[in-house]
Amino acid sequence: MRRYFPATVHYIVLTICAFAVMYPVLYAIATSLMSMGEASMYPPHVIPHHFNLRNFIDVFDLVPIATFIGNTFLVSIVVMLGQLITSSMAAYAFARMNFKGKNLLFAAFMATMMIPWEVTIIPNYLTIRGWDWLDSYQGLIVPFLAASFGTFLLRQFFMQLPTELFEAARMDGCGHVRIFFSHVLPLSRPAIGTLAVYSFLQMWNAYLWPLLITNSDRMRTVQIGVSMLQHQETTQWNLVFAGIVLVILPSLLMLALGLKQLVRGMTVGALKG
Amino acid sequence: MNRLDDTLHLPHEKVQVRPAQLRGARTISGLKWRENLLAYIFLGPSLILFMIFFFYPMIQSVYLSLHSTDLTGRVNGFAGLDNFSYLFNNHLFFNGLKVTVYFALLTVPTGIILALILAALSNGKSKGLTIFQFAFSLPVVLSVGSSSVIWMFLFHPSLGMLNYFLSLLHLSPINWLVDPKWALLSVSIMTVWMNLGFNYIILSSGLRGIPDEIRESASIDGAGPLRLFGQILLPLLSPTLFFLVIVSVISSFQAFGQVNILTHGGPMNSTSVLVFSIYQEAFENFRFGTGSAQALVLFVIIIMLTLIQFKWAEKKVHYQ
Structure with a gap:
């Protein structure tokens, strides 16, 4: 490859591409550090001349972003834990137990992966409203507590665990419950990590459902909050972007810490296909 | 005991x-x-x-x-297939389908080709490439909400960076989100960017799965990088590419957030994709019956795409 394509040219092309892909995020970070005057200047500055960290304090006065962040953290963490519990239990049953109707139930679980969530929103909205759960944490959390994707991911992993492990545990007189808690779960940390990253991001980034069922500032989540920022009758772009940066920060952290986990989760589907 | x-x-x-x-x-x-x-x-x-x-x-x-509902979603009475015949006689519904198909055509091929180029350029084991792999995966963690708001400002007609870049090239500014000719294209540009991370991760994992020996023997036989890529790596990558095409088409049929934030379906319904019109029908016009009928149409489209993918996967297993 080297002979035809000198390394320097290769890296220059890569750097230009990387800059282009990252540009919207870099722009958001740069603008979030500018003063109000600098942010609305034309021609625009690419790099802020002074680092104005006060924006990250002032944005809390513009919209109740602290409440949004707190709400979304709560919802995301509870959904993450819930999905880990329900998916790992269901996955264990599918991977390691024999029971009546196993194939049929597995097909039913897989079918939920094919039904796009958008198709079910109208009845789900009516259900949640019927239970008087609009504008509540339950309404944001409960519909997402089970995940067929997570069940599938963990089932694949559980099935790859060595059979000797299960035979040895059986010999020692362990039942399914003991095997599940003290052998399978501790050995499955990588797959559980993948599902944790996924389910957290899924809830942190959720847009349509929170938009439908929340309507007070007290219950709004970050993604709705951030889209409210653009409607503010304001030219304070620096504050708006300070808000955006606060909202995308956990996602960027997840990427830096969990890229491997994310890649594993995505390729589970791709390698099947 | x-x-x-x-x-x-x-x-x-x-x-x-x-x-x-x-x-x-x-x-x-x-x-x-x-x-x-x-x-x-x-x-x-x-x-x-x-x-x-x-x-x-x-x-x-x-x-x-199959029923008509009142404004609160309570069922009024049996309507038979009226909701469906209303849909199929409604030019707005066909407009929504047309816009969704255009949107898929604008976003899916571009998104995959760009990601393929980036994956080919950054495919390798050397340490220096890790940072680029991180950069190209970046959009995958960003939500449709925050991405749309960032792009809203990039598209801003007078202060936005896109028009500023155009002015540096001595081109006249574009009314990205307001001009009916440009609005769908603008939403598509933003969507291509947003999906780039996912496409890139899938394609570069696919490339990494191709054994090194194949590359080595091809270059010993004197294949240049372009021939190696076009005639050897691309065919080997075709199952991954096919998976990605189907998944991308499905996800383009599910697009909602960027349309709701950037254009709200406008101008003149030029960006009113299917899920957005379901949302409008049910939650802005409170017609839950016709909204559900549209949702079922979406369901049928997506199930058909999924079945095509399964059929393909089955075939592949037979040939191996």
Whole structure:
């Protein structure tokens, strides 16, 4: 490859591409550090001349972003834990137990992966409203507590665990419950990590459902909050972007810490296909 | 219970206790029964949640699509296929379908080709490439909400960076989101960027799965990088590419957030994609019956795409 394509040219092309892909995020970070005057200047500055960290304090006065962040953290963490519990239990049953109707139930679980969530929103909205759960944490959390994707991911992993492990545990007189808690779960940390990253991001980034069922500032989540920022009758772009940066920060952290986990989760589907 | 009890207790007690235990747990059918029970306890939480939030809503969607509802979503009466015939006689519904197909055509090929180029450029094991792999994966963690708001400002007609870059090239500014000719293209540009991370991750994992020996023997045979890529790596990558095409088409049919934030379906319905019109029908016009009918149309389209993918996967297994 080297002979035809000198390394320097290769890296220059890569750097230009990387800059282009990252540009919207870099722009958001740069603008979030500018003063109000600098942010609305034309021609625009690419790099802020002074680092104005006060924006990250002032944005809390513009919209109740602290409440949004707190709400979304709560919802995301509870959904993450819930999905880990329900998916790992269901996955264990599918991977390691024999029971009546196993194939049929597995097909039913897989079918939920094919039904796009958008198709079910109208009845789900009516259900949640019927239970008087609009504008509540339950309404944001409960519909997402089970995940067929997570069940599938963990089932694949559980099935790859060595059979000797299960035979040895059986010999020692362990039942399914003991095997599940003290052998399978501790050995499955990588797959559980993948599902944790996924389910957290899924809830942190959720847009349509929170938009439908929340309507007070007290219950709004970050993604709705951030889209409210653009409607503010304001030219304070620096504050708006300070808000955006606060909202995308956990996602960027997840990427830096969990890229491997994310890649594993995505390729589970791709390698099947 | 255990051996310690056995040795301590009197013989006639032992005889009374053990048969009961045997019958409960140690017989084959008892074991099977217990395993069945335990399995359903393990599946229970997921099953109950899926029943309430997936299977019941699917049935309810069909039910609602055959009825008319009042403004609060309560069923007024049986409507037969009226909701569907209303849809198929409504130019707005066909406009929505047309916009969605255009949107898929604008976003899917561009998104995959760009990601393929980036994956080919950054494919390799050298340490210096890690940072680029990170950069190209970046959009995958960003939500449709925050991405749309960032792009909203990039598209800003007078202060936005895109028009500033155009002015540097001495081109006249574009009314990205307001001009009906440009709005769908603008939403598509933003969507291509947003999906780039996912496409890139899938394609570069696919490339990494191709054994090094194939590359080496090809370059020994004198294949240049372009021939190597076009004639050897690309065909080997075709299952991954096919998977990605289907998944991308499905996700383009599910697009909502960027349209709601950037254009709200406008100008002149030029960006009113299918999910957005379902949302509008049900939650802005409060017509839950026709909204459900549209949702079922979406369901049929997506199920067909999924089946095509399964058929393909099956074929692939047969040939191997």
